[in-house]
Amino acid sequence: MFSMTFRYVTRRLIIRRMYPDDWKDLYAYLSDPDTVRYEPYQPYTREEAQLEAANRANCEEFLAVCLLTNGRMIGNLYLSRQNDGDKQGNVYELGYIFNRRYRGKNYAFESCDAMMKLLWKDPETSKILAECDARNARSRHLMERLGMQLEETFLGEDYTGADKQALHCRYSCVRN
Numbered sequence: 001m002f003s004m005t006f007r008y009v010t011r012r013l014i015i016r017r018m019y020p021d022d023w024k025d026l027y028a029y030l031s032d033p034d035t036v037r038y039e040p041y042q043p044y045t046r047e048e049a050q051l052e053a054a055n056r057a058n059c060e061e062f063l064a065v066c067l068l069t070n071g072r073m074i075g076n077l078y079l080s081r082q083n084d085g086d087k088q089g090n091v092y093e094l095g096y097i098f099n100r101r102y103r104g105k106n107y108a109f110e111s112c113d114a115m116m117k118l119l120w121k122d123p124e125t126s127k128i129l130a131e132c133d134a135r136n137a138r139s140r141h142l143m144e145r146l147g148m149q150l151e152e153t154f155l156g157e158d159y160t161g162a163d164k165q166a167l168h169c170r171y172s173c174v175r176n
Helices: 020-028 047-059 105-121 137-145
Strands: 008-010 013-017 062-067 075-082 090-098 125-133 147-155 165-174
Touching: 008 105, 020 047, 020 075, 020 125, 020 137, 020 165, 062 105, 090 105, 090 165, 105 125, 125 137, 137 165
Parallel strands: 090 125
Antiparallel strands: 008 013, 013 062, 062 075, 075 090, 125 165, 147 165
């Protein structure tokens, strides 16, 4: 989806493909239990972060979100083309996770908004969707700020380990 040389600059961020050398910044947030609370994995070890950075660097769907001022990776995006049954047009799933040290600065909004605008430039894009655990108020709020509407709620795996199932939300926006 994104070439190895993909680089997109916003007012404060650089969005680019991930590199294996990003593992230390990736570890900084994927090792944090609070950050990965609603993710389908446990906090990463240093070794797991090294392997994951290498895997993500080889996957077109992962993008690093870096500060323009110093190049530090503060989070990452996931953009994947989805199969949407018989409907025409391209459907993309948007995912994101950010280092909690950078919360409250609108970096997640800035990067997601930029990528959504880039996707909407393609006239074949018909829908962009995102999902989260219903208890993840920050994520739901971000989706709403991005102009997404609640499409459905459904029971899914509870990644926090509190229960076997948890309520999940799917948000989306469609081309008018």
